[in-house]
Amino acid sequence: MDEVLSSKNILERFSLKDRSALVTGGAQGIGRALAHALADAGAAVAVVDMDLALANVVVDEIKERNVGSQVIALKADVTNQSEVFAMVDEVVKTFGKLTIACNNAGIGQWIDAETMPYADWKRMMDVNLNSVFLCAQAEAKYMLASGYGKIINTASMSGYIVNYPQNQSHYNTAKSGVLSLTRSLGAEWADRGVRVNSISPGYTKTALVGDLLKTEIGQKVGPVWIAQTPQKKMGAVTDLQGAVVYLASEASDFMTASDIVVDGGYLAW
Numbered sequence: 001m002d003e004v005l006s007s008k009n010i011l012e013r014f015s016l017k018d019r020s021a022l023v024t025g026g027a028q029g030i031g032r033a034l035a036h037a038l039a040d041a042g043a044a045v046a047v048v049d050m051d052l053a054l055a056n057v058v059v060d061e062i063k064e065r066n067v068g069s070q071v072i073a074l075k076a077d078v079t080n081q082s083e084v085f086a087m088v089d090e091v092v093k094t095f096g097k098l099t100i101a102c103n104n105a106g107i108g109q110w111i112d113a114e115t116m117p118y119a120d121w122k123r124m125m126d127v128n129l130n131s132v133f134l135c136a137q138a139e140a141k142y143m144l145a146s147g148y149g150k151i152i153n154t155a156s157m158s159g160y161i162v163n164y165p166q167n168q169s170h171y172n173t174a175k176s177g178v179l180s181l182t183r184s185l186g187a188e189w190a191d192r193g194v195r196v197n198s199i200s201p202g203y204t205k206t207a208l209v210g211d212l213l214k215t216e217i218g219q220k221v222g223p224v225w226i227a228q229t230p231q232k233k234m235g236a237v238t239d240l241q242g243a244v245v246y247l248a249s250e251a252s253d254f255m256t257a258s259d260i261v262v263d264g265g266y267l268a269w
């Protein structure tokens with residue numbers, strides 16, 4: 001049997017029909033775009049966020065864009081273990097299964113290391129790294145039992161480099177941790193059907209980044225970022241949608257413990 005000739009059409013292999021997904025931090029920014037992309041490709045989607053009102057807005061948008069799609073909003077703080085496990089249970093109860101999980105919620109902060117309160121360091125580790133472990137553990141409970149699953153963590157190009165000119169040692173360290181956790185879990189669960197990969201965005205224009213760029217410091221930093229990026233622009237949240245559908249679909253089934261960088265060429269310089 002020739003596997004090229006006998007395989008399903010490649011666009012069919014990108015379809016997410018009959019799959020169910022959750023996206024943490026799905027109420028805005030990158031997570032909102034990931035949730036839309038998964039729904040566009042046919043998945044049932046749970047939009048998970050601390051901000052339930054905003055998550056519900058995304059649910060309404062998705063229902064309007066993809067009439068008939070199954071989509072729900074759930075409130076959970078991804079740093080809270082019992083809320084995370086209850087959220088995953090609720091997704092499985094509602095959709096009957098969990099195939100795709102995007103662990104995307106995260107925060108940013110610019111602060112110098114020499115004066116950083118320890119509480120800020122710990123908060124960053126909690127939200128941007130520990131939460132990814134908690135979510136993956138809760139999601140894997142179902143995925144390992146069913147023998148199939150796609151975990152997609154949002155890392156960052158900051159996991160590879162140190163951003164300039166803003167100081168954010170805790171953020172960069174947490175994102176390096178997300179890359180390592182992705183490789184570790186991907187390897188640990190590789191022979192049990194659960195794929196764990198990440199997406200590393202470069203500078204990506206969300207509403208919050210847009211607001212920041214309008215401030216005095218943003219006016220100084222924005223042009224530096226663009227000069228450092230070979231494509232000479234920031235990414236749009238829609239630039240990440242192809243990568244998430246690929247990682248969520250059967251088209252990427254041989255990929256695990258790895259990362260897709262979407263950064264306009266930043267890491268090449």
Ligand SMILES: NC(=O)c1ccc[n+]([C@@H]2O[C@H](COP(=O)([O-])OP(=O)(O)OC[C@H]3O[C@@H](n4cnc5c(N)ncnc54)[C@H](O)[C@@H]3O)[C@@H](O)[C@H]2O)c1
Binds near residue numbers: 025079
């Ligand atoms: N925007 C960028 O340039 C960029 C670049 C690289 C990586 N990232 C990463 O992408 C992810 C999303 O970033 P974004 O720019 O879309 O941010 P954003 O602030 O626009 O959205 C983040 C969402 O996460 C939610 N959230 C925050 N803490 C939470 C918690 N404890 N529990 C549940 N929800 C929580 C917020 O309510 C918000 O809706 C983050 O992990 C971020 O580090 C962003």
